[in-house]
Each structure stands twice: as C-alpha cells, then as structure tokens.
Amino acid sequence: xxxxxxxxxxxxxxxxxxxxxxxxxxxxxxxxxxxxxxxxxxxxxxxxxxxxxxxxxxxxxxxxxxxxxxxxxxxxxxxxxxxxxxxxxxxxxxxxxxxxxxxxxxxxxxxxxxxxxxxxxxxxxxxxxxxxxxxxxxxxxxxxxxxxxxxxxxxxxxxxxxxxxxxxxxxxxxxxxxxxxxxxxxxxxxxxxxxxxxxxxxxxxxxxxxxxxxxxxxxxxxxxxxxxxxxxxxxxxxxxxxxxxxxxxxxxxxxxxxxxxxxxxxxxxxxxxxxxxxxxxxxxxxxxxxxxxxxxxxxxxxxxxxxxxxxxxxxxxxxxxxxxxxxxxxxxxxxxxxxxxxxxxxxxxxxxxxxxxxxxxxxxxxxxxxxxxxxxxxxxxxxxxxxxxxx
Amino acid sequence: xxxxxxxxxxxxxxxxxxxxxxxxxxxxxxxxxxxxxxxxxxxxxxxxxxxxxxxxxxxxxxxxxxxxxxxxxxxxxxxxxxxxxxxxxxxxxxxxxxxxxxxxxxxxxxxxxxxxxxxxxxxxxxxxxxxxxxxxxxxxxxxxxx
Numbered sequence: 229x230x231x232x233x234x235x236x237x238x239x240x241x242x243x244x245x246x247x248x249x250x251x252x253x254x255x256x257x258x259x260x261x262x263x264x265x266x267x268x269x270x271x272x273x274x275x276x277x278x279x280x281x282x283x284x285x286x287x288x289x290x291x292x293x294x295x296x297x298x299x300x301x302x303x304x305x306x307x308x309x310x311x312x313x314x315x316x317x318x319x320x321x322x323x324x325x326x327x328x329x330x331x332x333x334x335x336x337x338x339x340x341x342x343x344x345x346x347x348x349x350x351x352x353x354x355x356x357x358x359x360x361x362x363x364x365x366x367x368x369x370x371x372x373x374x375x376x377x378x379x380x381x382x383x384x385x386x387x388x389x390x391x392x393x394x395x396x397x398x399x400x401x402x403x404x405x406x407x408x409x410x411x412x413x414x415x416x417x418x419x420x421x422x423x424x425x426x427x428x429x430x431x432x433x434x435x436x437x438x439x440x441x442x443x444x445x446x447x448x449x450x451x452x453x454x455x456x457x458x459x460x461x462x463x464x465x466x467x468x469x470x471x472x473x474x475x476x477x478x479x480x481x482x483x484x485x486x487x488x489x490x491x492x493x494x495x496x497x498x499x500x501x502x503x504x505x506x507x508x509x510x511x512x513x514x515x516x517x518x519x520x521x522x523x524x525x526x527x528x529x530x531x532x533x534x535x536x537x538x539x540x541x542x543x544x545x546x547x548x549x550x551x552x553x554x555x556x557x558x559x560x561x562x563x564x565x566x567x568x569x570x571x572x573x574x575x576x577x578x579x580x581x582x583x584x585x586x587x588x589x590x591x592x593x594x595x596x597x598x599x600x601x602x603x604x605x606x607x608x609x610x611x612x613x614x615x616x617x618x619x
Numbered sequence: 620x621x622x623x624x625x626x627x628x629x630x631x632x633x634x635x636x637x638x639x640x641x642x643x644x645x646x647x648x649x650x651x652x653x654x655x656x657x658x659x660x661x662x663x664x665x666x667x668x669x670x671x672x673x674x675x676x677x678x679x680x681x682x683x684x685x686x687x688x689x690x691x692x693x694x695x696x697x698x699x700x701x702x703x704x705x706x707x708x709x710x711x712x713x714x715x716x717x718x719x720x721x722x723x724x725x726x727x728x729x730x731x732x733x734x735x736x737x738x739x740x741x742x743x744x745x746x747x748x749x750x751x752x753x754x755x756x757x758x759x760x761x762x763x764x765x
Contacts, residue, residue, distance in 0.1 A: 278748070279749075281746075281749075282748065287748075290748075298639055305753070307755075308752075308753045308754045308755040309747065309748050309751060309753070309755045309756075310755065311638065311639070311755045312747040312748075312751055312754070312755020312756030312757070312758075313747045313748070313755070313756065314638065315638065315643055315747075315755065315756050315757065316743070316745075316747045316756045316757070318636060318638075318643065319643075319645055319652060319739070319743065320743060322634050322645055322647065323645070323647065323650075323743075326631075326634075326647045358636075359636065359638070411743075443631075444631065
C-alpha cells in the first residue's frame with residue numbers, strides 16, 4: 229500500500245526542515261570519509277564568511293568537523309581555531325556535567341529512578357567523546373509520579389523552572405527546563421518526548437532502559453532503538469533555522485553497532501503512535517545522505533503505512549512553516565498537538581478540554597481571552613501579509 | 620618534593636584529555652584550565668596510568684638520552700606545578716601503581732611546561748572563532764606589543 233501524501237524526496241528539498249547547503253557541507257565534512265569529507269569542507273570554506281558569526285547549528289557542528297578532519301590527517305590555517313571550538317565544547321561540557329553532580333546525588337539519595345536522555349548518553353556512549361557534541365543542559369527523566377519530588381529537589385538546590393510544575397504543565401508538557409546560577413541547566417522530563425506525553429509510552433522506555441554510568445553514579449539511559457526514535461522524532465521539525473544536530477546524533481547511534489537496532493519494534497511503535505511518516509522521512513534522509521545502515525525492509529514497511537488523519541494534521545504544522553506563516557498557524561498548531569494528549573481522544577471530542585489546553589498553550593489567564601487572542605492573531609497576521617504583498 | 624613520591628590524578632576535580640598530542644586539563648573545583656604539550660603530556664599520561672615515579676624517570680632518561688639529574692629536575696618541577704594546582708595528589712595505600720611506563724614517541728625533548736588559564740569563566744564567553752589567536756580557544760590573539 230502506498231502513501232497518498234507527499235513523499236520524502238519532495239519534502240527533503242524544503243528549506244527549514246532539512247539542512248541548508250552550508251549545513252549539509254559541514255555535516256559531510258564532519259561525518260564523511262576520505263576525499264568526500266575534505267571536498268565538502270573545502271566547499272564550505274569557499275562559501276563561508278569567516279568574519280561573520282556562524283549559523284548556530286553550523287557552529288555546534290564545528291568540534292565534530294575538527295575531529296573528523298584530524299582523523300583524516302587534514303591541517304590548514306583554520307585548524308587551530310577549529311580545535312579551539314573542540315577544546316571549548318569539551319571544557320563547557322565537563323563543567324555542565326560537574327554542575328549536575330549535586331542534583332544527581334540528591335535524586336539518587338531520594339530513591340528516584342533516573343534516566344539520562346539526549347546529550348549525556350549520546351556524547352559518552354555513542355560519540356565516545358565529550359568534545360564533539362556541545363550541550364547547553366543535561367536531560368534527566370524520572371517516572372511521572374516522581375516529577376514533583378525531583379522538581380522540589382531542584383528548587384532546594386537553587387534551580388528555577390521556566391514554568392512552575394503545576395497540574396497543567398504536568399499534563400500538557402513532557403519536560404521543564406531548570407536553571408541555576410553558574411550556567412547550570414537541567415531539563416527535567418516526566419515523559420520522554422513532547423510527542424509522547426503518555427505514561428504507557430514511557431513504560432516502554434523504562435522497561436528497556438540500560439545501565440548508564442554517569443559522574444561515577446549508576447543511572448539509566450535509553451537503549452539504542454529507543455534513543456534513535458527519540459533523536460529523529462525530536463529533531464525532525466520545521467524551523468526557520470533548521471535543527472540539524474539530530475543528524476549526527478542518529479548517524480552515531482546507527483554506526484555504533486554494538487547493539488542491534490530493534491527495527492520491528494521501531495516500525496511497530498511508530499505505527500501505533502502515529503509517527504511513521506516522520507520516522508521514515510528521517511531514516512530515508514540518513515540512508516540517502518550518509519549511507520546509514522537502515523534495512524530497506526524497515527523503510528518499506530514505514531513507507532507503506534498510510535498516515536492517519538491525526539498524523540496528517542500534525543504534519544502540516546510540524547514539517548512546514550505553517551505555524552509561522554499562516555494566519556491560522558497558532559490555532560492549527562494547538563489543534564495538531566492536542567490529539568496526542570492522553571485521555572482526550574479525538575481533537576473535537578471534548579471542546580472543554582481543548583479550550584483548557586488552548587488557554588495553557590497560549591499562556592492565557594482564562595478561556596474568555598481565547599476569542600480575542602484568535603482575532604488579534606488573525607488581524608496581525610493578515611496585516612503583516614498585506615504589508616508583505618505591497619512590498 | 621622528591622621523585623620518590625608517587626602521584627595519582629586528583630579525580631574527580633581534575634579531568635583531562637589529550638587532543639592530538641596536546642594535554643588539556645580542567646580543575647573543576649578551582650575553575651581553571653591548563654594545557655601542556657610534548658613531555659608534559661607524556662608525564663601526565665604516566666600519572667594517569669599510575670606509573671611509579673622512578674619508572675617514569677627511567678623512561679625519560681632512556682627515551683631521550685637525558686642526564687638523570689636533568690630529567691629528575693624537569694619532572695619534579697612539572698609534578699610540583701601539577702600538585703600546586705590541585706591536579707594530582709600523593710598516592711594512597713589503595714592506589715595500585717605500575718612500573719610499566721608508556722613508550723616515549725619520537726618527539727624532540729623540551730622541558731615540560733604547564734600553561735595555566737586562571738580566568739576560565741571569562742574564557743568560556745570568548746567566541747572561539749573570532750576572539751582568539753590562530754592557536755584557537757583559549758589562546759587570545761597576540762597584541763602587536765607581543
């Protein structure tokens with residue numbers, strides 16, 4: 229059975245979802261081998277203006293680029309500065325990790341079950357190198373019923389959340405970022421992913437989690453199959469500045485190879501959770517651009533799943549600039565996210581629940597503000613659109 | 620300080636990596652960054668591998684054809700710098716030492732030197748492409764007077 233929606237090659241050309249030309253060259257330089265990597269690096273040098281700031285995503289790839297060029301024995305006038313970005317990332321990551329030591333100690337002393345997500349396990353287990361993957365925070369997950377206790381510990385250690393962990397945040401979000409003086413940042417997760425705010429999805433991750441030695445303590449990390457899913461689904465979203473770090477992260481997981489990826493589980497879980505399109509899009513891109521070792525049968529099975537109405541609605545806002553450009557973008561954005569929330573059912577089943585979610589999503593003090601906010605947004609975007617057309 | 624004293628890394632305060640032959644170390648407690656090349660990097664590896672001081676000294680004298688007194692003097696000065704910065708500590712009864720020193724590569728001998736960057740908080744704010752010298756972060760650009 230084939231798809232009726234747009235296919236990967238069409239979307240792959242869309243700027244804002246997949247890497248720009250500059251980002252692609254740096255990625256090839258950072259992940260490629262032999263002459264191809266060097267050609268990409270030289271092509272990037274030819275197009276980049278060194279006197280200006282780099283694209284943020286490009287900047288975050290430079291340490292990995294340095295490491296790959298070093299591996300290939302390449303040196304030039306820029307090598308010292310590239311090496312400096314590696315040293316800086318290495319130093320910052322060590323400081324960041326060290327800053328979370330008291331947090332981890334208190335979590336464990338309180339008997340919390342702790343899983344490290346994203347950067348820490350990726351850097352230590354898959355890149356095997358703290359210098360090549362810059363990070364700005366450390367992600368810890370705890371089971372949903374331990375989130376308040378973890379939040380309380382963070383508060384006692386001087387961390388402040390960007391949003392108080394109340395009932396709505398717990399229900400509608402998967403994590404909250406906490407900051408403390410001294411550039412200490414922790415993301416506290418009670419669900420693994422914004423797309424999976426659901427205890428039943430979390431159970432799979434906890435059941436398959438693996439021991440992870442972090443800062444001399446024994447905690448958990450997702451196994452490679454679950455981490456690959458998190459990496460691709462978290463990363464593959466439209467943004468004016470395309471997020472590209474998911475690409476080297478996923479490539480490193482796939483290249484690591486010490487444990488096989490459970491492709492049957494990935495396809496099955498993605499199907500059950502309405503994630504097949506994005507997972508296929510990401511894996512197909514990795515295979516096409518970086519010769520990632522993805523079985524054709526897994527790609528074919530993912531491609532053969534017809535996206536559900538719910539998934540198609542979601543894809544309209546996640547993979548395209550709709551939420552930024554359309555007058556109805558914010559409303560469609562909320563409509564797309566709403567059906568994933570547990571215990572709600574279809575998007576229009578519970579008008580009360582949706583308006584409550586809208587109030588939360590838009591940061592309003594009450595539901596009465598919703599119509600006014602919708603009208604304000606429509607007026608602003610329509611005016612901006614008309615001005616753009618005149619110019 | 621005598622080379623008869625045995626030294627180990629002061630973990631977890633001191634973390635290190637050798638990047639393309641260059642040793643980089645952070646003292647997380649003091650917030651300082653250090654680097655050393657060549658023999659400094661080699662001696663750090665000896666401490667990291669918990670090589671007995673006499674074995675490290677023998678590797679230096681044999682590997683570089685140095686007079687024992689010079690090798691001892693250079694090594695002790697470097698270890699003292701590391702100790703002063705809190706990067707190494709004297710080995711205790713639980714530390715298992717070895718007499719197998721790593722091989723000395725074909726590098727030319729130069730006395731080991733520890734470069735200290737004490738203002739790490741400020742250094743972390745530097746743009747590592749535009750605010751640094753050709754050597755890259757954390758080395759700031761040389762002023763004309765230098």
